[in-house]
Amino acid sequence: MAQEANKILWRRFTARMLESGLLLLAVALGVGATAAGFSLLANTQKLGTEMLSSPAYREIVVSTQTNSDDMEVPAVLKPTADNVVLTANDLQVALSVPSVKYSYVSSGTELRFLNQKVIAQMTQMGPGPGAEAAPPATRTTTETNPRQGPQGLLTADELAKKQAEADVFLTEVDQLRGSSVTPQYFDAWGLKAAVGSLFAESERQSDTTLVVLGSAAAVQIGGTSIDAKALVGKKILTWEGYAVVVGILAESGTDTIDNSFFSPYQTTASDFGEGGPPRRRAFNVQLRFAVSDPAQLEQAASSLTSLLSSAVASDQLVVSNPRAEAQKLIDRNTGIGFLILFLALATLFIASVNVSHILMSRGLRMRKGVGILMALGASKNSILQLFAREGIFLSTAGSLLGALLAWPLSQTMESALGLTESSLVFLILGVAGAWVLNLVFSVLPAVQNSQIPPADAMRAA
Amino acid sequence: MITLNKLTKEYDLVGTKVQALKEVSLTIERGEYVAVMGPSGSGKSTLMHLLGILDNATSGQYLLENYDITSLPDREQARIRNKHFGFIFQSFNLFSELSALENVMLPMGYANVPMKQRRDRAAALLEEVGLGHRMHHLPTMMSGGEQQRVAIARSLSNEPDVILADEPTGNLPSDKGEEIMQMLEGFNKRGVTIVMVTHNPDQGKRARRRLFIKDGELWRDEGTLVKGA
Numbered sequence: 001m002a003q004e005a006n007k008i009l010w011r012r013f014t015a016r017m018l019e020s021g022l023l024l025l026a027v028a029l030g031v032g033a034t035a036a037g038f039s040l041l042a043n044t045q046k047l048g049t050e051m052l053s054s055p056a057y058r059e060i061v062v063s064t065q066t067n068s069d070d071m072e073v074p075a076v077l078k079p080t081a082d083n084v085v086l087t088a089n090d091l092q093v094a095l096s097v098p099s100v101k102y103s104y105v106s107s108g109t110e111l112r113f114l115n116q117k118v119i120a121q122m123t124q125m126g127p128g129p130g131a132e133a134a135p136p137a138t139r140t141t142t143e144t145n146p147r148q149g150p151q152g153l154l155t156a157d158e159l160a161k162k163q164a165e166a167d168v169f170l171t172e173v174d175q176l177r178g179s180s181v182t183p184q185y186f187d188a189w190g191l192k193a194a195v196g197s198l199f200a201e202s203e204r205q206s207d208t209t210l211v212v213l214g215s216a217a218a219v220q221i222g223g224t225s226i227d228a229k230a231l232v233g234k235k236i237l238t239w240e241g242y243a244v245v246v247g248i249l250a251e252s253g254t255d256t257i258d259n260s261f262f263s264p265y266q267t268t269a270s271d272f273g274e275g276g277p278p279r280r281r282a283f284n285v286q287l288r289f290a291v292s293d294p295a296q297l298e299q300a301a302s303s304l305t306s307l308l309s310s311a312v313a314s315d316q317l318v319v320s321n322p323r324a325e326a327q328k329l330i331d332r333n334t335g336i337g338f339l340i341l342f343l344a345l346a347t348l349f350i351a352s353v354n355v356s357h358i359l360m361s362r363g364l365r366m367r368k369g370v371g372i373l374m375a376l377g378a379s380k381n382s383i384l385q386l387f388a389r390e391g392i393f394l395s396t397a398g399s400l401l402g403a404l405l406a407w408p409l410s411q412t413m414e415s416a417l418g419l420t421e422s423s424l425v426f427l428i429l430g431v432a433g434a435w436v437l438n439l440v441f442s443v444l445p446a447v448q449n450s451q452i453p454p455a456d457a458m459r460a461a
Numbered sequence: 462m463i464t465l466n467k468l469t470k471e472y473d474l475v476g477t478k479v480q481a482l483k484e485v486s487l488t489i490e491r492g493e494y495v496a497v498m499g500p501s502g503s504g505k506s507t508l509m510h511l512l513g514i515l516d517n518a519t520s521g522q523y524l525l526e527n528y529d530i531t532s533l534p535d536r537e538q539a540r541i542r543n544k545h546f547g548f549i550f551q552s553f554n555l556f557s558e559l560s561a562l563e564n565v566m567l568p569m570g571y572a573n574v575p576m577k578q579r580r581d582r583a584a585a586l587l588e589e590v591g592l593g594h595r596m597h598h599l600p601t602m603m604s605g606g607e608q609q610r611v612a613i614a615r616s617l618s619n620e621p622d623v624i625l626a627d628e629p630t631g632n633l634p635s636d637k638g639e640e641i642m643q644m645l646e647g648f649n650k651r652g653v654t655i656v657m658v659t660h661n662p663d664q665g666k667r668a669r670r671r672l673f674i675k676d677g678e679l680w681r682d683e684g685t686l687v688k689g690a
């Protein structure tokens with residue numbers, strides 16, 4: 001190989017550093033923008049598809065105006081005739097809508113556990129409940145307001161006694177977040193018990209709190225010393241009595257589910273019972289109706305609206321279709337992605353055409369040189385390779401520079417459009433694609449420059 | 462060694478055909494020293510290009526060592542140019558981006574001579590043409606005579622059988638031209654065939670054979686090796 005010929009082109013390239021630098025920059029901008037645009041579009045599509053495949057986007061959510069914003073805070077304490085709220089009993093309308101496969105209520109809750117550590121802290125800090133009038137010299141924690149259940153506050157001895165019982169389990173964990181749900185929740189989210197069982201409709205009124213643990217939550221509660229599976233059937237001591245573990249879920253792939261527990265959602269009689277303030281779980285209900293085919297969502301929404309309008313004043317009823325909302329967002333981002341990719345491709349095209357043009361004119365300026373090289377023994381093929389190397393170098397160096405630009409650019413755009421996790425693979429694919437496009441334009445002049453007969457090239461001034 | 466048989470070259474100039482060379486037939490033996498003479502535009506350079514396979518004839522036959530090379534593939538033609546011919550031009554045609562040494566190394570690159578050998582041989586050749594002390598200088602820093610000596614060293618780098626020189630002294634003052642002439646004569650004495658275009662009748666006389674070209678035709682061929690005229 002004639003390294004000397006490469007030197008000629010390289011020295012020509014570096015002798016015109018301004019022009020060459022601008023060419024590199026143009027390629028870098030085109031490639032960078034194209035890669036970022038492609039990455040944005042591809043990530044939007046990928047995350048959108050992933051998101052919509054979640055069961056959450058196969059549901060219609062129904063609530064009332066007053067509680068649609070926040071299901072934790074009761075808007076209405078006492079239902080009156082003209083101000084009726086939805087309850088879990090309203091899930092029954094699902095029976096009249098064939099497209100609805102599952103219906104459920106889910107509400108956030110938590111378990112607070114009792115163990116030696118908690119008892120020790122409590123006894124240290126002050127006397128138990130019922131002794132609230134005791135001298136305030138000792139600070140009582142307000143966070144752990146001992147509004148506790150039947151146990152009251154146990155002494156360490158009592159606790160130790162309970163611990164000795166075979167079916168009682170004390171956990172080192174202080175508390176665990178979870179949801180109280182109606183049983184079809186598990187079906188709607190495709191959750192199966194790995195050990196033990198789920199609770200069924202008939203069990204949800206039972207007196208002890210039944211608990212199904214997510215796979216990660218089970219490990220957390222069980223600690224490392226005990227096999228999580230051995231938890232099934234155990235009674236875990238909480239501030240509000242025993243929580244009986246009936247089952248442990250198979251791993252779901254969703255962190256929030258795996259780290260939660262699930263207990264039966266309590267309704268009816270006790271909700272409004274005994275003249276006292278209704279238990280708040282009966283209120284602020286968001287009813288969820290899951291369909292099997294997302295195409296049925298619209299139809300299900302309108303059926304549910306008309307059915308529930310009779311139960312609740314229609315101006316109070318809020319029926320929302322999260323999928324439609326999400327789809328709108330995805331469509332908007334897709335549109336933006338296409339626009340950016342289109343503009344970026346235009347930039348890349350202009351940059352490429354310029355590279356092509358300048359390389360062609362550099363070749364023409366070197367016509368005589370090409371003739372001399374051929375006289376000295378260069379074949380057309382070796383001339384082609386010579387110029388192609390220049391094009392490949394320009395294109396590759398520009399693309400590498402472009403990759404450096406694309407990274408922060410795509411990060412900025414993607415976070416601006418709310419794409420949380422973006423795949424680097426798309427950025428790399430984008431750079432590669434743009435590189436190939438640009439390469440075609442950069443190598444094309446080499447073909448032209450190698451097709452001159454040597455005698456013609458020699459005669460060129 | 463070289464036999465041309467009714468070699469014709471036509472150029473297509475915007476529709477009209479220009480015959481730059483008309484049915485030229487001649488034979489050049491190994492070791493000859495041939496001067497090509499004739500008025501400007503008569504076809505001398507065209508003949509040199511055809512001899513050096515820088516161009517293909519429109520019709521006729523070109524035998525090199527009895528081997529018909531009229532329509533060889535480009536790759537083969539490039540190899541023959543590289544191995545068998547050395548070119549010297551009126552305007553030197555050195556690469557201004559390369560040092561004298563690199564210019565001389567260039568043809569050896571196309572012959573795949575190993576790098577070290579390339580460098581050594583190029584240095585020796587430059588030494589031989591009296592430029593050993595200017596090997597790393599760029600052509601732009603050299604006088605015309607020096608540049609042409611670099612070009613001569615370059616033409617010899619692959620030990621060619623034939624040196625084709627198209628008005629090698631045309632751009633040089635007469636004393637420098639004389640230096641070049643003596644070098645060429647020296648190489649001829651060592652057995653290198655030389656075909657040289659010249660306008661200078663004195664230079665023509667020093668060649669043992671003279672070809673006169675007029676309007677693309679070979680109208681006189683005088684010299685020792687010519688049978689008939």
Ligand SMILES: Nc1ncnc2c1ncn2[C@@H]1O[C@H](COP(=O)(O)OP(=O)(O)O)[C@@H](O)[C@H]1O
Binds near residue numbers: 499
């Ligand atoms: N590429 C070309 N296209 C058209 N005509 C050409 C071309 N090259 C040479 N000619 C013509 O061929 C003729 C011979 O040219 P050339 O061989 O260069 O003459 P010389 O070297 O004897 O001065 C001239 O008339 C010239 O104009």
Ligand SMILES: [Mg+2]
Binds near residue numbers: 627
């Ligand atoms: Mg000429």
